[in-house]
Amino acid sequence: MNSRRQRPKSSRQVKPWEWFWLTLWVLLLTGSGIFCGWALMWLTRIPPLPDCDQVTPFHSESDLLYCAKAQARTGEPNSLVQSVLLTANWPKTHSQYDESQEVLKDASEQILVLANRWAQAGKLDDAIDLAEKIPLNTPLRKSAQAVIFEWRQDWEQGRAIEAKLRPALAASDWTLAKTHLQEFKALKSDYWLTTRYVFWQQQFLVEQQAWNQLLQARDLAGTNKIENLRQAVVLARDIDLRSQVWQAAEQDIDAWSKTVLDVALQRWQVGDRTGALELASVVPPSPHLLPAAQELLALSHAQTLATQADPSGVAPRYSHMFGLMAAVSAVNQLPANSPYAAADLSSVDQWSEQLTDLRRLTFSDRVARLGQRLTYDWAIHQAQMVEVDRPRRIQGQTMVAQWQANLQRIADRPILLEARSLAKPGTIAALETAIAKASEIELGRALRVEAQTLVAGWQQEIQVIEDRPILDAAVALAEQDKLQEAIAEANKIESGRALHSRAQGLVQEWTATIQIAEDKPILDEAKDLAYSGSLTAAINLAGQIGPGRALYDEARNAIALWKAERAYIWSIWEAEGRPVPGGDSSSTTESE
Template sequence: MDHSTNQSAPTSKLDFLQKIYLSAGQISWQMWAIGLILVSGTVGFTATSMLLKLPKSPQCVRIFWPIASASMRIYCAQMEAEQGTVDSYLRAINLVEALPEDHPLRKEINRNVEEWAVAILDMAEEEFQKGKLEAAIKTARRIPDYVQVYQVVEERIEKWRSVWREGEDIFAQVEKELRESNWNLAFREAVKLLSLSNKYWASTKYDETVKQIQLAQEDSSQLDSAYQILRRGGLDNWLKAIADAEKIPQTSYAHQEAQKLIASAKEKIVDYVDELIDDRRWDTLSDVVNRLPDSLPLQEEISDWKIFASAGMDAQTGTTDSLQVAITAVQEIKADRPLHQKAQDLIGRWKLEIEDVAHLQEARNLATGGSIDDLNAAIASAELIPSNNPRYQEARQEIGQWTNTIQLTEDQPILDQARDLARGGDVSELRQAINQAQLIGPNRALSGEAQEDIQRWRASIQRQEDQPILDQANSLGNVGEYDAAIQAAQRINRGRVLYTEAQTKIDQWRKETRAQRDLQEAYLIAQGKTPQALVSAISVVRKIPSSTDVSSQGQQALNRWSYQLLSMAQDMANRSLLLQAIDLAKMIPGDSAAYSSAQAQLEIWKKLLQPPSPPSIHPSPSSEVNPLMETNYAEPRSN
């Protein structure tokens, strides 16, 4: 209620009366009466307004409203409204709306009612902004339909619902992109929440959505790492991948993919266990089963695998009784179990083993004698086991061991005698040792050792035969008779123990021969003493390898001819043939002693070719020096 307007009303009316008095000069008794009425009315209105501002009084809760005065209703309504709740505003409205429409304060009452209705709508708006849509609608619809504000309630509610639907549509699209692992598109959709005219969607829900995207990305990254571990293979990696995938909660958008990974790891574990059973690796199977987590959906299979592992270890003992115990244990796996067929296959396998265990045990008993006759008898007994019997491979292994023992017994004296013959070390004794060792045929237990000894003795024979030839060739090469040295070394044929060493020497001697030929050719070319001849000679001598004996002579020749080229270039420069001098100096190689001098001279000649600078207004006197005369190069004395 605007009290300032009401309090100023008496002052305005007195000013009006004073103006009338000053203009007319006198006031009739009728005018005085009108003035007194206005003044008294104003005072009464002002008193009523001040009454509305009185402090809260406990009287309001004890009033019998049907006989309450209008001023008391207005006063108590104001007290209710000051509590600032929806219920208090509604009670305030109800109190003042009981007054008649023609009440003198109806205009002020209506204004307060509208303000209280607006306050209720504002509180509903706050609920909407906090994300309480239904509560906001319920609050807004509590506004009485006879107040003016009620006209915008449904419009406001429809606006709220429109904003809410838009937020839900955006969030649904975010979830769709998250399920498809489109993180960037999901975030792009989430940003649209910021433009909604609702604090809940634009702040709280947006923050939740961004956090969900981040968590989904983290879960996806964790799942990618789990897939990498899964692809490495091996039980440890499979179990690690399962453990990582199980960390992803059901609320995560990556949960479904995590379950696929666990299923894939489960299939790999099942295949691996099947291989262990087929290979009868019972100890490994027992270790694997004990490491499998309880969360893995393989409880029935794990129970059967434990029975297999225990029965298999019994069957490994290899006796009739142990095999029968294994069969009895596996028979506990009934037809309704997932591994019933695998159990039946094992039972059939072990029954076949029982049939021939007696033959294999008899063979082992015969082999304990250790003589060649005993071992041959054991082999004959073990060969009675047919190839379709599960114990066939085991029998073949035993037969191989007994055969190996027989061969060792028969061939060891032969190899020992050959080694005794080879101890002398001369060619004749080594040949006798080779003949003796060759009595051990291929695929025998000692054939590998015999062949190694034979190769070593043959190498010793070849070295004794060829070393004098190589020594003779080295002697010839050391005195520079390279062709003769090459011919001597070529007598050592391919496949001989010293052949590689001889070929290395031959390559070096051929390199020396070429180097000498190149040096002589360079000397002949340089005799022309022209720039072109010297350049050609330098080109030839630079081909001489530094590892050859004549490389030092070649370097000396290169330095000497390079200085001669530099001297020729200087002569050309002195005859004002600077371009020709520069071209010639550029041909001096970088590995020659004259190179640095040539480069310095090139800089001087290039500067002389540059156009002269314009003369200065006040030139200072100076003596001109011919750069060509500053350096005097003398050809070094030849060694």
């Protein structure tokens, strides 16, 4: 019966067209969501900033204004000009006209400030070019034209003053030159008031000094003495080349040099070669000299170069090498038929030998700078090849001593590093081991002083470790008010120990505390006597505090005050005819 009541189960299937519609709606909903999300992002995103380097008038007004502001903030000349161009000629009806005018005015003001700075620095053309970049029909165009006119006026006046000042200095008319120099102060530009004024003031001093030197040289030359003539050449050659006097001095130098060389040739011919070379050494080279004079001059200059190359300092100098090379070359270039070539020039051989040694030392020094043991050994071997009688021998031995010291440092540095490492634990045993290690560096070694300094420091550390318990015990006793015991304990630290000065400072402090405790009642009682009128008794009582005590100075100040007060009282008594006590030891009170 139950089987008849059961109904068959439904087995309905989804048809294909129903799947199509379901998929379509899902796709439509998904696409709509994606589109709405993209639209929301597009609406809320920040618009990209314009590329101000590529901005043109065809961009939007907001982009133009943004770039104008950005370029005005840079303060650069080209950017400021671009900012002005972007904001000029905006119509007044534009909604952002007022804002653009503010940017235009700000950029124009910066242009004028920068142009004025250039003008004050002397860059007039650049300043005018920049100021003229402010367009027509803009607020600061008239100001720019006015400033440009002022600059040009100042430049015309300044150049006119210089045109008058230059010939006045050339003529050595110092009064007229000073008058023209003061005319700069009437100009407005800082360039003419400071830069050019200072320049011409210095030039005035240069010309004045050069003229005085030339007059002194002419006075010396006028004596017709060869030594004075030589000094005149030297003095005239020292004249500042920036001066206009130099042209006149150069003519005098040529004339005087010819006379000096003639006398030098005469001295050479009579056998006074040293005097001849000394005279010729002051003469400047000149293409107008006779061959014999030119050869003597070349020989003299060669000797001067060789003298300047004498050993000085530790390291060899390239300038000395080049000087010796030039000296040897100058002598070797003398013609074979020259009277100087046949002379006894033994010094040339010395220069050649010195040049050889100098080259050797220079190369050795460069090799030694590599800082390796092998390079130092090679450099020392080369430097020791300089013979004993050579001029560079002392310099070579000095360099050898330095290199040997560097070798000692290379050898001993690991010992010091190991000693430092051993001392790091800070214990007595570690420090003693480090001291023993550092003491391996023998006396006379390059690092001996550094090693002994470390040893001294470690010895002090050991003393501190040993004496610290004594000092701590003394401090503990002092904190318990057992000052005598604390002093006795601190005095156990002997003189010369690291903590001795610290211990003695505490001893002095505790001793002063004990003395104050002993003498304070005496001084207080003396003050009470003084307040009650017994000044003599107070003085006598306070006098019991002896020198060296902690309260001695305070007691002496109080005694001095009481004595002055007592003397004043006695002077009043004496004026009133009353008897005055006969001595300081009187026990009679002053109030009686």
